[in-house]
Amino acid sequence: MHRRFLLVLGFLVFVITIILFTQSKPETSYTIIEKLSLFRKIQNESDIHPDVKTVPKNIENIPDIYFESRKRPSQYNKTCAKFPKLFDLKFTSDHWQTQTTTNGTLQLFNAYLDDREIDEKNWFVRIVGLFDQINPNQTFYCQFWMDTVQEPVVVTSEKFVLIWNLSWGRKKGLYLPYLITCPLAKGKIPMSVSLVEFPCDNPTNNLRISYEKVEEEKRKNFVMQKVLDHYAESGKTELVPITLVGGVSNNPFLQNKYLKEKTLERRLQEVIPYNDCLYKHLQEYRYVVLLDTDEIIIPSEGKWAGLLENLRKSHPNKTSYMARNVYFFDHLLPHYFEEFPPYMHMLQHVYRAKNHTKPGAYVKGFHDTVQVLALHNHYPIKCVRRCDAVSINVTWAQLQHYRHDCVKDLKNCDSMKASSVLDTQIWNHAAELVERVQKTLKELNFLD
Incomplete structure (x- = not known):
């Protein structure tokens, strides 16, 4: 019975995948001129083609501004805390953005705005990710990138929260799951956040901040x-x-x-x-x-x-x-x-x-x-x-x-x-x- 169930389930997923794939074929056919124009746009890292309405799901942690013509944030100065270009970002297995530190490597999955009434003055940005260190003691920083501000707003992160009990198992060098939190003044919603070891670091990560207010x-x-x-x-x-x-x-x-x-x-x-x-x-x-x-x-x-x-x-x-x-x-x-x-x-x-x-x-x-x-x-x-x-x-x-x-x-x-x-x-x-x-x-x- 169990094997039959798995077989039917697998067939269900296969059939539905075919249906989804068939429905996802592009409806627009482009001329040679249009294709060259689209290629130049991609080369210049400006707008994507207007027929592409949303960023694909498998890169949803990348800020939308990389695919739009809006003016982007800049930096503190020429060498400090630069807003990373799209291809300055480092990825692992498509869905993780990577930041190397002096003590290990961070693999960051997503960032979220937490506007619960926890603190009188602050909201919080939460990041879930992996770090190949056990309960790190060093300080980290969030560089918040705002739509209308050229320089990042830099704040100190709270102590990493290990989403695991070490008594359940541990091995040196394994990636461990963490919740990383940075306070944010109420009323200000950044478009993205970079997690770095030092305030002036040029980041290789830039996470879109997920937030959808529901009444x-x-x-x-x-x-x-x-x-x-x-x-x-x-x-x-x-x-x-x-x-x-x-x-x-x-x-x-x-x-x-x-x-x-x-x-x-x-x-x-x-x-x-x-x-x-x-x-x-x-x-x-x-x-x-x-x-x-x-x-x-x-x-x-x-x-x-x-x-x-x-x-x-x-x-x-x-x-x-x-x-x-x-x-x-x-x-x-x-x-x-x-x-x-x-x-x-x-x-x-x-x-x-x-x-x-x-x-x-x-x-x-x-x-x-x-x-x-x-x-x-x-x-x-x-x-x-x-x-x-x-x-x-x-x-x-x-x-x-x-x-x-x-x-x-x-x-x-x-x-x-x-x-x-x-x-x-x-x-x-x-x-x-x-x-x-x-x-x-x-x-x-x-x-x-």
Whole structure:
């Protein structure tokens, strides 16, 4: 069943990719004169062709000004803090901007404006990235580049926040994930930021500052990210490309093998997209939930909104509400339930391990975007004040985890597998699930 599911999923992604590729063919055909004109524009590093409306997604951390005719910032003087030209920027694996320091190398992924009411005078610009040093003590600086000011505004960064617990694993020379913060006077929104070791450094990075203000009444409760192109195309999710850094091949076959065999390295780098997701949707959603595609938080009654309302009443002002993990193993399928399609794995697998994993182990939860600053996939790492998470009572909700086996480091896996119970809570949503899944399969021509 598991192999069949992966095959169907792979075919789904393949078909949708073909559809997207077909639809993305350029509609404009250019004459020789127009092509020469476009080539000269690219050579002169001025406007891109007017038919190109947006910067491609895979270079979205580059400021738009590089592709526009607006006047650019300049410098402090001829040798100090120069606004970098486009091809002065250094990249690693397309999606990371690189800055070399005296102690190591920074790989910077994205920058974001944080306008939460944390400080009376300041907003903050947050940068997520990797650094091949453990808890660096040296001072760094943000060079803020403004639309209408020639010189950069230079401020001292706060101490780097390691988005990792070193007791989980460490190796010398590995890139570690960090949240880097620079204060910014309220009311001023730079177009971009460069992170440097010394105020006068000429940077080789220049990150566009991501910010999209959402009116409070339009703010939604939750955000979930999945990797199905179909839902990205329909506007329900966003697919963000990312690559590995640190001398690793990004050939799909080698990358997949690396991620399977290098567990620590994978866990260190996967923290970056979690926090990228948090800050890109900071103004849009009140809560974020970090879930893999083989797990879901199921309330015993109702849906997430009602569950969260009850949790906030019983445990107000918590940074996170964490659901305990319980395994629904693949082998716990004595027979198929004829009332549901056989390909709907979660509706068919309703036998689970009798016991949940212990509180705090392998949990997932709802994180309050007003309070959290940095997220690991299981816990908040850093909060505006103290991180104060509460465990959801299993009679209210649980994290249902659908797997072939336990995670490798779970010591009591055999006893988990030996004792099982029937748990049909997910059937509360069966009618809606079946209707929506079949509708999608028909849209993709997998069902008549």
